[in-house]
Amino acid sequence: MAGLYGEVxxxxxxxxxxxxxxxxxxxxxxxxxxxxxxxxxxxxxNVSRLSFYIRHGVLGLxxxxxxxxxxxxxPYDALKFWQELGWRQxxxxxxxxxxxxxxxxxxxxxxxxxxxxxxxxPEEIQKAKTGLVCMDESVRELVETGYMHNHARxxxxxxxxxxxxxxxxxxxxxxxxxxxxxDPASNALSWQWVASTFSHRPYIFNKENIRENGGKKWCERCxxxxxxxxxxxxxxxxxxxx
Amino acid sequence: xxxxxxxxxxSLSARDPAAMKYPEAMRxxxxxxxxxxxxxxxxxxxxxxxxxxAEAAQEIRVGETVAELRQAMQEHGAEGLAVTxxxxxxxxxxxxxxxxxxxxxxxxxxxxxxxxxxxxxKRFTPFWKKFGKEWGG
Numbered sequence: 422m423a424g425l426y427g428e429v430x431x432x433x434x435x436x437x438x439x440x441x442x443x444x445x446x447x448x449x450x451x452x453x454x455x456x457x458x459x460x461x462x463x464x465x466x467n468v469s470r471l472s473f474y475i476r477h478g479v480l481g482l483x484x485x486x487x488x489x490x491x492x493x494x495x496p497y498d499a500l501k502f503w504q505e506l507g508w509r510q511x512x513x514x515x516x517x518x519x520x521x522x523x524x525x526x527x528x529x530x531x532x533x534x535x536x537x538x539x540x541x542x543p544e545e546i547q548k549a550k551t552g553l554v555c556m557d558e559s560v561r562e563l564v565e566t567g568y569m570h571n572h573a574r575x576x577x578x579x580x581x582x583x584x585x586x587x588x589x590x591x592x593x594x595x596x597x598x599x600x601x602x603x604d605p606a607s608n609a610l611s612w613q614w615v616a617s618t619f620s621h622r623p624y625i626f627n628k629e630n631i632r633e634n635g636g637k638k639w640c641e642r643c644x645x646x647x648x649x650x651x652x653x654x655x656x657x658x659x660x661x662x663x
Numbered sequence: 664x665x666x667x668x669x670x671x672x673x674s675l676s677a678r679d680p681a682a683m684k685y686p687e688a689m690r691x692x693x694x695x696x697x698x699x700x701x702x703x704x705x706x707x708x709x710x711x712x713x714x715x716x717a718e719a720a721q722e723i724r725v726g727e728t729v730a731e732l733r734q735a736m737q738e739h740g741a742e743g744l745a746v747t748x749x750x751x752x753x754x755x756x757x758x759x760x761x762x763x764x765x766x767x768x769x770x771x772x773x774x775x776x777x778x779x780x781x782x783x784x785k786r787f788t789p790f791w792k793k794f795g796k797e798w799g800g
Contacts, residue, residue, distance in 0.1 A: 422713075422725065425699040426706040433706035440714025442676050478674035478747070479715050482775040486798060500799035503775075507791045507800060510775045514784035517750035567707040599705045605751065 427598055436567040436601055438473055445474035449485060454493050458501040462572050464635030469502070470568070472602035475509060482506050509607060516606035523609045524590070531617040532661040538588030542581065542595050554643040555636050556580055567601035572634055576626050578615040583625055583660050584648055589616045625656055666768070667691060667741035669732055671754060674747035674772065675715040681745040681770040682719075689739050692720035693731045698753065729760045736765070748772050776800075 426433065438444075452469045460466030474480040486506055489499050516523055541547070549557040549564070559573040569577070574596070581592040589612040596612075597603040613619035628650040632640055640647075651659070668681050668690045675692065676682070682690055694716075699709070716723050724731040732744060743766040746758070761767050776794040784790050791800040 422694065422709060425694070425696065426709050427703040435710045436707040438711070440711040441718035442678070442715075443718065444714075473711065477672055477712065477715055478679055478772070479676045479719075481773045483773050486775055495799065503798035504791065504795070504800065506775050507795050507798065508787060510778075511784055511787050511790050513750050514778060514782065514790070518783060520752040520755075564705075567705065567711065598703055599708070601708055601711050603704075603708065 434565075438470070438567065438601060440473075440477075440479070442474075442479050445471070445479045448474065449480060449488055452489075454489050454496070454498045454502050457498040461501065461505075462634050464570050464573060466635070468570065473567075475506075476602040476604045476607070482509060512604070512606040512610050515610060523606060523613075526616075526618040527610075527613055528618050530623075531621065532583075532623050534582060534588060534616060535586030539591050542587065542591045546581070546585075547595065552643075552645040553580075553647075554639040554645070555631055555649075558639055563596070563599050567599060569596075569600065574611070575615060575624060576631065578612055579624050579626055582612070582616050583623055589613060589618070623661075625653065625660065627651055627653060627656055664743050664766075665739070665741045666743045666745050667732070667736050667739060669693075669744050669746040670716070670720050671746065671749065672712065673749040673751060673754065675712070675719050677719045679719075679747045680773060681747040681768075684770055685745050688745065689722065689735075689741070690720045691722045691724065691732065691735045692716040693728045694723065694725040695728045696726050728757050732761065733765065742766065743768060745770055 448469075448471055452471065453467070456467045461468050471480060471485060475482060475485060486503050489502060493499050519527070545551055546556070546560065549560040551557055556577060559569055559577050563569040578589070578592055581587050582589050593609050593612045597605070597608050600608070610619055615624040617623040626649065628640065628647055631649065649656075666685050666688045668685050668688045670676070670679060670682070670690050670692045674681070677690060682688070694712075713723070722735060724735065736742070736744065744761060745768045748769050748771050758767055758769065776797065778794050794800065
């Protein structure tokens with residue numbers, strides 16, 4: 422397989438998550454849905470980390486949903502979890518309908534996204550050297566482990582698209598190459614959702630949102646001038662008023 | 664008729680629907696060289712896929728998928744292929760190519776919610792309200 426993967430050989434290491442159905446079933450049995458609804462958006466919240474197995478059909482969507490129903494019944498936590506599984510099926514349905522068109526803007530953007538987008542993300546972003554600890558730590562985790570928390574994915578995508586005006590395709594490619602659960606539909610369509618080419622409005626976030634969702638420690642050791650430290654109306658004015 | 668089960672990146676389990684339908688059949692996974700050369704996936708992704716494939720398939724091959732599957736069928740004396748359905752355009756193109764000269768049975772994937780063919784998925788909320796009732800939608 423040498424020569425068929427992206428890195429130079431010295432950097433090639435397995436992820437901390439093991440592939441295969443045995444590992445998948447062990448992860449499924451270990452997953453408790455209790456507290457999922459309230460904590461899933463927090464960086465260290467109770468998330469399942471089953472997406473790698475679901476994406477590659479090692480576990481079936483229905484199988485995962487039924488396991489939760491058998492063990493926990495139908496509490497609100499389970500409903501929220503099933504809804505996330507529903508998103509996976511929804512993205513696949515869109516993909517079935519549109520095929521490779523998911524790689525083009527599906528709708529006109531609701532805000533100015535900029536132009537002349539690069540094919541690849543700038544080096545300093547890919548190498549986790551922007552100086553913004555929240556972004557750099559998220560990229561480092563992605564490159565080293567093949568995983569990034571869903572909320573961190575949204576922050577990063579919004580940073581790339583709306584704060585840096587780099588478009589969504591280069592970031593989409595970067596995620597696809599590294600995420601163990603990288604799926605054409607879930608990935609490209611989520612980037613488009615953040616961009617507002619597949620949603621009613623762009624997704625943006627601020628520093629307070631990062632701090633409230635488990636990123637406080639990042640902020641405490643960050644010395645950069647924070648581009649996210651503002652209210653939402655102020656950010657909207659800065660990002661979209663030109 | 665002797666059947667070979669083709670496991671692919673969207674259905675990589677010894678218990679995938681095609682494999683469950685043909686439990687005695689040999690299961691083959693192909694690392695598609697043209698795709699990998701283009702996609703430049705990270706080593707971690709490929710290694711993860713390898714771990715999944717090593718457990719799920721009895722044979723892992725590297726090369727061009729259609730040619731490798733035809734070769735595998737020949738080597739194992741199989742006359743037909745069974746595969747679990749995927750929506751990926753590349754998978755659809757490979758099946759169309761395989762069907763030129765090979766019998767391919769596409770086994771439906773198991774979905775979370777039953778959705779009739781032809782439904783146009785546009786926004787999540789109406790989809791989930793309509794079809795996600797079993798799961799609280």
